Amino acid sequence: MGVLKLALEEGGPRNLELFWGAGWRDLRIELDDQPVGSVEDPLQLEQGVEFTLPDGSVLHVQIVHVVATELRVKRDGVPLPDSASDPGSLVRSATYMLYGMAAFTTAAVMVLFVVTNDVEKTLPGLLLNLIYGGVVAVLGFFMFKRSRVAPLVAILILSADTLYTAFMKLTSPKGVGLSTMTWLVIRVFIFSVLVKGFLGAMELARREKQGPAAAGPATSPSLHAETGTG
Template sequence: RLELSWGWGWKRFTVTLDGKVVRTLDGGAAELKRGVFFNLPDGSTLNVLLQSGAFRTGLAVVRNGEVVPGSDTDPAQQVKRAAHLLYFLAGLNTLLGVVAMVARSDVLEAAGMGLGSLLFGLVVAVLGFFTYRGTRAAPMLAGLLYIADALFVLADSVTQGGRLPVFPLVIRAVIVATLFKAANAAANLRRREQEDAGASLQP
C-alpha cells in the first residue's frame, strides 16, 4: 500500500499510499537527513530519515513508532541483505577457486586462490543459508571469519613489506559491519517472535 519514490540526489521524494500521492519533497538528501514527517490519510504518521555514514546508509521508515516492513531498518530486511551478501561472496570465492585450478595460474595460487577458495566459499554459503533462516550465530561466525581474513591480509602485507592494503580492508570492514548488524537484527526478530507468542498465550 505504501510506496516511496525519488529521483537523482533524493530529489522529488514522493510518498504514495494506495495510489494517491500524499506529499512530494524537493529538498533532496539534506532535507531527508534532518528527518521528515508525513501525515497519512488513515490518520497515522510516517517518519522518514536518510541515514548515511561509513557503515550505514539507507532510509529509516517508521509508521506510528513501528518500522515499516521492507525498509532498510527493518530487521527482516537486514537479515535478508546479509544472507544475499554471503551468497554473493560464496559464489565469488568459488568462481575464483575454479578459475585458479583450471588456469593453473601461479599468480592466483600465490594469492591463495584454488582449493582453499572453494572450501572458503562452501563455508560462507552454509553460513549464508543459516543467516537467511534467521539464526543469529551464523552472521556472527561469518563476521568473525572475515575479521580473521582481514587480519591475515594485514599480516601478509606487513610480512611482505608492501603498502597497507587499504581498499581490501575497507571492503572487509563493510562486510563485517553488515554481518554484525544482521546478527543484532536476528536477535530482535527472535525476541519479537517470543513476545508475540507470549501475548497470544495470555487469556
C-alpha cells in the same frame, strides 16, 4: 529519479510510493495514488520528517548515512516491510552476502586450479579456500533460517581473515596500495551487512518471542505527531 514502493504491513499491497530526484531532492510520498506529503530539502530528510496517514498512524522518513546512504521508512516507529531498516530485509541481505562470498570464493578456486602451472604446490591453499567457501555457504543457509549465531561466526571468521591478510599486505615489500585500500573498503561494507543481519535476526527473535503485537505498528488515532509539509 528514484522510486520506492512499500507495503504498510507484511503481505499487504505496495501502495505507498516514494519518489525523489538527484541528491534526494524533491521527495514526494503517495498512498493509493493520493499525496501524503513532500520534502524539497534533503537536509530535512537527514533530520527526519513525519506525516500523518489517513488511518492516524505516523509515517517517519529519514535519510541515514552509515556505510551507504539508506532511506528509512517507519510507521509508528516500526520499519515497513522490505524497507532499509526492516529486520527481514537485513537478514536477507546478510544471507545474499554470505552466499555471494561462497560463490565468489569457489569460482576463484576453480579458475586458479585451471590456470595454475604447479597444481601440487598450490593444491593445499586451493583446498583451504574451497573449505572456507563451503563454511561460508553453510553459514548463509543458517542465516537464511534467521540464526543469530551464523552472522557472529561469519564476522569472527572474516575478522581473522582480514587481520591476517592485512598483516601480510602491510609487511610485504609492495606495501599498501590502491588495491589494498579498495579491498579494505569492500571488507568494511561486508562487515556492515553482517552486523545488520545479526541485529535483524535479534529483532525478529524478539518479535517472535513477544508475539504478533511486536511486529506491527499501533494504529491508534490518539497518537499525535507533527505532519511534514516539505
